[in-house]
Amino acid sequence: MKKRDDLTKDTPEVSEGGLSRRRFMGAAALAGVAGATGLGTSVMSREAWAAAAEEARNKVHVGPGELDEYYGFWSGGHQGEVRVLGVPSMRELMRIPVFNIDSATGWGITNESKDVLGHDNEYLNGDCHHPHISMTDGRYDGKYLFINDKANTRVARIRLDIMKTDKITHIPNVQAIHGLRLQKVPKTNYVFCNAEFVIPQPNDGSEFSLDQSYTMFNAIDAETMEVAWQVIVDGNLDNTDADYTGKYAASTCYNSERAVDLAGTMRNDRDWVVVFNVERIAAAVKAGNFKTIGDSKVPVVDGRGKSEFTRYIPVPKNPHGLNTSPDGKYFIANGKLSPTASVIAIDKLDDLFDDKIELRDTIVAEPELGLGPLHTTFDGRGNAYTTLFIDSQVCKWNIADAIKHYNGEKVNYIRQKLDVHYQPGHNHASLTESRDADGKWLVVLSKFSKDRFLPVGPLHPENDQLIDISGEEMKLVHDGPTFAEPHDCILVRRDQIKTKKIYDRDDPYFASARAQAAEDGVTLESDNKIIRDGKKVRVYMTSVAPQYGMTEFKVKEGDEVTVYVTNLDMVEDVTHGFCMVNHGVSMEISPQQTSSVTFTAGKPGVYWYYCNWFCHALHMEMGGRMLVEKA
Ligand code: CUK
Ligand code: CUA
Numbered sequence: 001m002k003k004r005d006d007l008t009k010d011t012p013e014v015s016e017g018g019l020s021r022r023r024f025m026g027a028a029a030l031a032g033v034a035g036a037t038g039l040g041t042s043v044m045s046r047e048a049w050a051a052a053a054e055e056a057r058n059k060v061h062v063g064p065g066e067l068d069e070y071y072g073f074w075s076g077g078h079q080g081e082v083r084v085l086g087v088p089s090m091r092e093l094m095r096i097p098v099f100n101i102d103s104a105t106g107w108g109i110t111n112e113s114k115d116v117l118g119h120d121n122e123y124l125n126g127d128c129h130h131p132h133i134s135m136t137d138g139r140y141d142g143k144y145l146f147i148n149d150k151a152n153t154r155v156a157r158i159r160l161d162i163m164k165t166d167k168i169t170h171i172p173n174v175q176a177i178h179g180l181r182l183q184k185v186p187k188t189n190y191v192f193c194n195a196e197f198v199i200p201q202p203n204d205g206s207e208f209s210l211d212q213s214y215t216m217f218n219a220i221d222a223e224t225m226e227v228a229w230q231v232i233v234d235g236n237l238d239n240t241d242a243d244y245t246g247k248y249a250a251s252t253c254y255n256s257e258r259a260v261d262l263a264g265t266m267r268n269d270r271d272w273v274v275v276f277n278v279e280r281i282a283a284a285v286k287a288g289n290f291k292t293i294g295d296s297k298v299p300v301v302d303g304r305g306k307s308e309f310t311r312y313i314p315v316p317k318n319p320h321g322l323n324t325s326p327d328g329k330y331f332i333a334n335g336k337l338s339p340t341a342s343v344i345a346i347d348k349l350d351d352l353f354d355d356k357i358e359l360r361d362t363i364v365a366e367p368e369l370g371l372g373p374l375h376t377t378f379d380g381r382g383n384a385y386t387t388l389f390i391d392s393q394v395c396k397w398n399i400a401d402a403i404k405h406y407n408g409e410k411v412n413y414i415r416q417k418l419d420v421h422y423q424p425g426h427n428h429a430s431l432t433e434s435r436d437a438d439g440k441w442l443v444v445l446s447k448f449s450k451d452r453f454l455p456v457g458p459l460h461p462e463n464d465q466l467i468d469i470s471g472e473e474m475k476l477v478h479d480g481p482t483f484a485e486p487h488d489c490i491l492v493r494r495d496q497i498k499t500k501k502i503y504d505r506d507d508p509y510f511a512s513a514r515a516q517a518a519e520d521g522v523t524l525e526s527d528n529k530i531i532r533d534g535k536k537v538r539v540y541m542t543s544v545a546p547q548y549g550m551t552e553f554k555v556k557e558g559d560e561v562t563v564y565v566t567n568l569d570m571v572e573d574v575t576h577g578f579c580m581v582n583h584g585v586s587m588e589i590s591p592q593q594t595s596s597v598t599f600t601a602g603k604p605g606v607y608w609y610y611c612n613w614f615c616h617a618l619h620m621e622m623g624g625r626m627l628v629e630k631a
């Protein structure tokens, strides 16, 4: 997202036919409005305010030892991780390292994590935006969570049974994976993701002009995590979502102009939503009607212009979020530089692809909601909730009434506008991306927190606000400071996630350690052994609180040492660590897990290793020594 000043500067008037010509506020006026919203818009008596505050506290209070009703999975933005929160308490439960490096678990340090990240460890950063949970028949099945990396054009998969990242795929031929959603029906066979930026093809320095540039829509096989196919599109790609038939996906494009400067991207009054005919694309790929690009073997089809694979539905203006209503009826594109959202009827798409109707015939409503609509979410009762970035509000509106209004009836489709603090991007209602949307909680991820928390220097937290939407009226009940920058989150019922308490010994997560042990004739579950293989030394040890199976081992300076630790503890929560002092080595070994790490033995001398996860009254005593001899 752009900072608000950039967003409003030089923004021309909205000139969409039929809309009021409402000029966007200047940056200075905007800052004033944002500051004032903190005071609330209605005047309340002190008693009424206290009663409302008390009610809010009771709603979100999850007492000591009590469990939350929902899991929330938060993107960690350009921090690169995924965070697990309990909702409604908004207590942080866990962090799952994905594209980042994590000192506590050894993510980016252990061999198991390098198997996922790549052993060359090319990138140390990531930029995640969109966490989404795999589905079967339009309902969360709790198996995987997928998330994009805009910074380095990757998609990761997290196994939700152990809450660890188990696959990362680099998407070839494109740059900057942004929008990401999953096929909902019949199940998540595909992960759909948008490459945002157009690049020259081939992008090898032989050509910099825009003539040869394009970007692509991508489908990844959710099980193998291989890229299944790519579709060349006109313009660029921002956000995406899929339907409830398994047939269509749709993406917003804000740069139909294919501009490389800010003013250029705002030149057109309308950009578009591109609809992908997933069925036809998959059929073409299956029939071998595709090309490949460069060294990549990924099937590519051309969806530019008037192809059988795509339709480009004009919508105003630099649209951003794209959201499917949980009844499966509509794709909703959020106008960003237009105060409107465009409602596309999914049941008209067959006719559109058969050329029986015109592109704009698929639009069944275009309600005017307020300034800077970015994302929409749903309560399963026919209402939509759209964030208004510039107005710093959430607008609750009724979809059926918006359609009536579009058809000329005099009805008011706006139900309520609620101030949020401040400048919201995504919002997400409980179970909203599934058939089970239950309309209980709404999380609004506000980009600015200003006066809401104790000051912590020039860098502020963001403010993820919790709103009770179970009644007629939205009620703000909690301010949740978050670190950079959870663009999006997803809320699932707690019974939809089933986690393991301890590892299975045959877990594929440490299969490569097991394979190496087998080659070395070592039994991980019982042996404490050193295998020397030239300059490579493999040290196998067990751990049982509060002791390692090996408290001393000898290597030579410059040896490539791999330490494998197998935690034999069977007791839930008894996680050990392994930290080798002055070697940059640290890792987690949870009950029944095997973890391994490879490093180069330093200068001759004694180096202590110790357990760095507090596991026992004698945790401090859990250690050993590596003796390094002269080479
Ligand atoms: S994007 Cu950031 S607020 Cu990446 Cu889903 Cu809209
Ligand atoms: Cu083992 Cu601390």
Ligand code: CA
Binding pocket: 254, 255, 256, 257, 264, 265, 266, 267, 268, 270, 271, 317, 318
């Ligand atoms: Ca544009």
